[in-house]
Amino acid sequence: MKKPRFAWTLTAVAALAVGTVVVMQSCAPSAGSADMGAIARARGLSDADVVAALKTYQPSGARDEYLTFASGGQSGQVLVIGVPSMRLLKMIAAFTPEPWQGFGYGSEEHKTLLAAGRMAGRDIGWGDSHHPALSETDGDYDGQFLFINDKANPRLAVIDLRDFETKQIVANPNMGTNHGGAFVTPNTEYVIEPSQYSVPLWKDYAEMDRYAEDYRGVVTFWKFDRQKGRLDAAASFSLELPPYWHDLSDAGKGPSFGWAFLNSFNTEMATGGVEQGKPPFEAGASQNDMDYMHVINWQKAAQVATQAGKTRMARGMKVIPMETAVAEGLLYLIPEPKSPHGSDVTPDGRFIVVSGKLDPHVTVYSWEKIKAAIDGKQFTDNDRYGIPILDFASVINGQLEVGLGPLHTQFDDKGNGYTSIFLDTRVTKWRLDPLEVLDQVDVQYNVGHLVAAEGDTKSPDGKYLIAMNKWALDRFNDVGPLLPQNFQLIDISGDKMQVLYDMPIGVGEPHYAQMIKADKLKPFQTYPQIGYDPGTMGPAKNAVLPGKERIERRGNEVHVYMTAVRSHFNPEHIRVRQGDKVTIHITSVEQAHDATHGFAIAKYNINLSLEPGEAQTVSFVADTPGVFPYYCTEFCSALHLEMTGYLLVEPQ
Numbered sequence: 249m250k251k252p253r254f255a256w257t258l259t260a261v262a263a264l265a266v267g268t269v270v271v272m273q274s275c276a277p278s279a280g281s282a283d284m285g286a287i288a289r290a291r292g293l294s295d296a297d298v299v300a301a302l303k304t305y306q307p308s309g310a311r312d313e314y315l316t317f318a319s320g321g322q323s324g325q326v327l328v329i330g331v332p333s334m335r336l337l338k339m340i341a342a343f344t345p346e347p348w349q350g351f352g353y354g355s356e357e358h359k360t361l362l363a364a365g366r367m368a369g370r371d372i373g374w375g376d377s378h379h380p381a382l383s384e385t386d387g388d389y390d391g392q393f394l395f396i397n398d399k400a401n402p403r404l405a406v407i408d409l410r411d412f413e414t415k416q417i418v419a420n421p422n423m424g425t426n427h428g429g430a431f432v433t434p435n436t437e438y439v440i441e442p443s444q445y446s447v448p449l450w451k452d453y454a455e456m457d458r459y460a461e462d463y464r465g466v467v468t469f470w471k472f473d474r475q476k477g478r479l480d481a482a483a484s485f486s487l488e489l490p491p492y493w494h495d496l497s498d499a500g501k502g503p504s505f506g507w508a509f510l511n512s513f514n515t516e517m518a519t520g521g522v523e524q525g526k527p528p529f530e531a532g533a534s535q536n537d538m539d540y541m542h543v544i545n546w547q548k549a550a551q552v553a554t555q556a557g558k559t560r561m562a563r564g565m566k567v568i569p570m571e572t573a574v575a576e577g578l579l580y581l582i583p584e585p586k587s588p589h590g591s592d593v594t595p596d597g598r599f600i601v602v603s604g605k606l607d608p609h610v611t612v613y614s615w616e617k618i619k620a621a622i623d624g625k626q627f628t629d630n631d632r633y634g635i636p637i638l639d640f641a642s643v644i645n646g647q648l649e650v651g652l653g654p655l656h657t658q659f660d661d662k663g664n665g666y667t668s669i670f671l672d673t674r675v676t677k678w679r680l681d682p683l684e685v686l687d688q689v690d691v692q693y694n695v696g697h698l699v700a701a702e703g704d705t706k707s708p709d710g711k712y713l714i715a716m717n718k719w720a721l722d723r724f725n726d727v728g729p730l731l732p733q734n735f736q737l738i739d740i741s742g743d744k745m746q747v748l749y750d751m752p753i754g755v756g757e758p759h760y761a762q763m764i765k766a767d768k769l770k771p772f773q774t775y776p777q778i779g780y781d782p783g784t785m786g787p788a789k790n791a792v793l794p795g796k797e798r799i800e801r802r803g804n805e806v807h808v809y810m811t812a813v814r815s816h817f818n819p820e821h822i823r824v825r826q827g828d829k830v831t832i833h834i835t836s837v838e839q840a841h842d843a844t845h846g847f848a849i850a851k852y853n854i855n856l857s858l859e860p861g862e863a864q865t866v867s868f869v870a871d872t873p874g875v876f877p878y879y880c881t882e883f884c885s886a887l888h889l890e891m892t893g894y895l896l897v898e899p900q
């Protein structure tokens with residue numbers, strides 16, 4: 249390796265090892281000092297700090313090599329972060345109305361989109377997003393779509409990566425909550441959504457003492473129609489599962505293609521009741537030494553789901569009952585160590601790595617051995633629902649002690665795994681075959697998920713790993729009792745892992761993320777034509793071209809055909825009568841990169857973002873009389889403040 253050019257800083261810093269703080273205060277270089285050594289000394293930066301800065305800093309105008317799509321946690325959104333700079337590029341509105349993007353503030357497209365995500369007859373104004381999944385082709389990220397789950401209100405969202413906008417929300421009527429999705433099969437045939445806390449499946453209500461009889465887990469395989477860019481509920485199917493609590497899933501690839509692996513906990517089927525002196529869930533659900541990994545043949549299940557008499561409908565969704573799943577050989581159980589959490593298939597598809605929150609090991613299952621046991625019908629037992637159980641010892645490749653509270657594993661390009669160790673608050677790097685711990689690095693603090701560059705594909709890149717830490721404690725300036733999460737970028741290109749950068753996430757508790765090579769993404773710079781509808785990703789039905797602006801009255805309906813361009817709306821006056829239904833079709837006739845306009849109407853809770861070429865429709869009842877300015881909310885030009893108009897609502 250070439251000697252770093254700035255190795256001299258080590259000497260400089262060593263000489264100043266005592267009294268760095270004093271140095272900081274007494275010898276601050278003059279503003280504009282170009283002496284790197286003096287700056288590093290004055291700021292108290294170690295040699296390693298300077299190296300980390302050089303590895304992450306992006307000069308103005310330089311682009312990042314990777315983009316990370318991180319869940320936004322309770323914000324219900326998705327964060328887009330550049331790597332290695334760890335700059336936040338965008339927050340994509342997914343489940344939660346978001347004003348900058350004008351998501352859910354009057355646009356008809358968003359009304360329809362969000363209405364599909366209604367649950368229990370309610371508009372849901374948030375989501376608890378956990379697991380984003382990039383679409384894959386042949387086991388590699390293809391850069392076309394992103395899926396994300398909402399744990400709280402069992403839903404999935406589909407984001408089109410041509411414009412980084414949410415196109416669809418689907419609600420799952422058969423789950424209380426979901427958790428272990430979204431994960432995709434290697435060609436995005438299906439998006440996997442497993443339930444977490446089981447609820448009654450075949451009836452709407454059952455007492456807790458009927459838990460084992462009436463409560464059920466469910467895993468839904470949502471068929472993805474890539475052409476339409478939509479999940480197709482009619483072509484999707486679910487499997488009825490025992491009322492264990494299901495956790496993370498992953499899809500097999502390579503030799504394990506066609507199968508999915510789904511963790512569970514609370515196989516004790518504890519029902520809690522601490523207030524009645526019963527064991528609390530945390531104790532009741534942790535009694536057994538083993539829970540069950542569910543091994544599911546989704547490829548065969550997809551065929552079974554099309555056969556007459558093999559499915560039952562539950563709340564409009566096609567479900568394969570457990571007896572059918574067992575009879576058809578679709579579902580098997582394998583013991584897995586106490587309260588497992590992560591389930592991760594290795595890039596070559598040969599192993600499945602599971603970590604138990606209450607077990608200091610990673611357990612590495614061998615697909616070859618699992619398949620042989622299934623084919624040879626070598627079962628030790630059935631669970632109480634008749635599902636065959638495989639023998640733990642004969643299907644594992646081994647176990648490796650990695651630390652206290654292992655959660656999730658990612659992979660690099662050299663046959664290594666990286667496991668987050670929650671309780672020890674570090675990352676353990678280990679070799680898959682033969683099993684051996686290679687390195688450990690402390691992270692701050694209590695790491696949940698990890699994400700590695702292209703880490704879920706069949707060909708990970710190595711290079712970078714992000715530790716998504718739950719606690720920040722002393723890492724940042726205090727901002728009151730609610731602290732941000734801490735994303736730490738780790739260099740994994742060498743033998744020793746090095747933490748390079750801390751990024752605070754102040755919008756929610758992200759869980760998982762996926763990191764894609766930036767050059768795989770081919771986003772639009774502007775919409776491809778004037779009058780483009782992001783809802784259908786095609787020409788808008790109600791596009792308004794320059795010169796065709798007008799206002800039409802049909803009874804008590806007023807239709808406004810409007811254009812937006814720097815620096816005016818046309819028309820600038822909209823005169824209606826109180827009680828009229830007003831529909832504004834508005835098209836941005838801009839074609840210049842980044843020439844965004846907004847369209848907001850005061851006091852009517854209406855706000856749109858109009859990207860170049862975009863057409864949108866907004867509809868409302870003008871029930872409040874008065875005079876309401878509308879204006880452009882983006883500082884688009886020198887005459888941006890003049891980009892305005894008046895809505896006159898004449899009193900009845």
Ligand code: CUK
Nearest residue numbers: 378655696697759760
């Ligand atoms: S979960 Cu949060 S740290 Cu939802 Cu994937 Cu493990």
Ligand code: CUA
Nearest residue numbers: 880882884888
């Ligand atoms: Cu358009 Cu400001």
